[in-house]
Amino acid sequence: MSFDDLSLFDLSLLGWTAARVSALPVGTVPARVARVDRGAAEVIAADGTHHVRYGAQVRRAAAADPVALPCVGDWVALRPLAEGRSELAAVLPRTSSFMRGGVSRTSRAGLSGDGQGQVLAANVDVVFVAEPSMHATDFADLGRIERLVALAWESGATPVVLLTKSDLFENGLDDLVSDVRAAAPGVDVHAVSSLLGEGVGLVGGYLAGSRTAVVLGPSGAGKSTLVNALAETAAMPTQLVRAADGRGRHTTVHRELIPLPGGGLVIDTPGIRRVGLYEMTDGVDLVFSDIDELSRGCRFDDCDHDAEPGCAVIAALENGELPERRLTSWRKLQREAAWMATRTDVRLRKERQNRWRQIHKEMRRSGRNRP
Template identity: 75%
Template sequence: MSYDLSLLGWTDDRAAELPEGAVPARVARVDRGAAEVLAADGQHHVKYAADVRRAAAADPVALPCVGDWAALRWLPEGRYVLDAVLPRTTAFVRGGVGRTSVGGLSRDSQGQVLAANVDIVFVAEPSMHATDFADLARIERLVALAWESGGTPVVLVTKSDLFDQHLERSFDGLLADVRAAAPGVDVHAVSSLRGDGVELVAGYLEGSRTAVVLGASGAGKSTLVNALAADEVMATQQVRAADGRGRHTTVHRELIPLARGGLVIDTPGIRRIGLYDMAEGVDRVFSDIEELAEQCRFGDCGHAGEPGCAVLAALDSGDLPERRLESWRKLQREAAWMASRTDARLRKDQQDKWKAITKEMRRAGRNRP
């Protein structure tokens, strides 16, 4: 099967970045040390060139990921190799993913790219869970990551047909709470099984736009992808009857071209996702608190009891929910911790670099006649 690269998002700007003699392809799926890519002459399973492996060993963020545009090189033995990853326009990066083994040594992971070159980030939260405070906090976290990625977040309250109409809170009230947790972001109700809202979602993918769908297990991500594709392209499972939560159905990230135009990346359910260099994204999600902070008497107000604190005044008046302030504090602490860890790593890398240069200079001095 051949592919029209323009429908996959290929542009003249990307063509200008392609090394001479290379073949462009878009990464649809990654495995260990290899990737499935879509090229003009079809789909290929390609291994990584040595330069790509070395770059990934130095920084895991450089590892090819779903959505990347890659440069392929044809080998004499009759196969392609992934020779380079082209510069990313956007990158959805998470931190705090544990430790990685590089060269036999274990070290803190610097981050993991979940998807690249994404235009739209769909944050999926099922209607029967979105009333919980913890799930509103998850929406805030994922929207912060979406803003930081460079993509445009859109929150989808999925499985709207399963909303319990007997709850004290109305569905309109639920949507209002979600909108308050994601100010300035489009929020839509969707029932993929009924088809409600699917065409509206598809409208975000006109042309060759790429979207990634994020959310917890059981959020209906794969069902939504199937509805957008008008085909059973992803396996789905029912939520557990015991607790209403979902099982992990999607076990890998995959780029899926849609017949109607556009592309979508389905992702495994996310139980926990750490922030990575997310200060600006957090500020955008909590723009209401940032605006209040500008009215505080002191410019360095910590909103912890200082006189003239506009944030605490809004809390006392009920204009600012306590849950939202606590969520802001938590994400601010986490973003600051990740930034400090990144700074420490950069200092360590710089020290190692100068140690290596000094060692080489000393060696050269000893060998000088």
């Protein structure tokens, strides 16, 4: 299905619900963002697709906080303009948002940002964490899976881990699936071969009706190949991984919302090397529910699971019940989440201070202008 066909469909097939109607500003119509460009977006409305620029209100909000920028999956309000054009007048409230931290005007990667975030996908029901079953030199990255699953839980969507390219994994696939399930308790884990069609129907089952999924993972994980298999067409370009190191190239260079012929929608994304946590509350705890369960047996309620006496987590580590890699990963994500929380607090304090300075400046100006 292409965007040119969408004028034949009701917006409810793209996820529109009556509950969103009250959020529409007067004089606007709803549309869903399929792709974003600098200062503009390709959106799907009831009468087809439009390339629209951001209105003044959207630009002001985005200047104050990048989180307010329209992103793929957003429901937005279009305001008609002269000559049949429209502008993107407002971003409607999100039911879920997959966010990464550490994004600012001066830094776009890692933890060197100022506590601002970036929304990678909005109004998503399912997050497919795509991890290649096997690279040329290493196995699935459990730490990366834990990080992305934590962010998925935090987004408000349901994470599902897909071990892609399973046809290239010769021995021990069942053991790998078990290891990944241990790293993501309570999360569905499936081995998938998009080229052979194995598991593709099962993946599509998560998108029944008008549900939306985003596919996240490193370059070379086979995300675009999976999207093409779901779309039953070459919706996204693909490339082979490099033979020398098994790594993939950034075939997908933008995020794009793609409707599927069997119902549902999927967002393909560029490969992710690293994603910082952002305003984490329960995501890390859900990923490490096994450590949370063990901690209930600790002698002290505020146990850091380091060197405290009577620590049930350390005891589980020593008797082999808890892998050392798992505890190390938990400590790393806990530290990062705490760091990001402090950076966010600093940013919010600065914003409040700037607002008060502006208010005081206006008050002084008003006082000088009085007769």
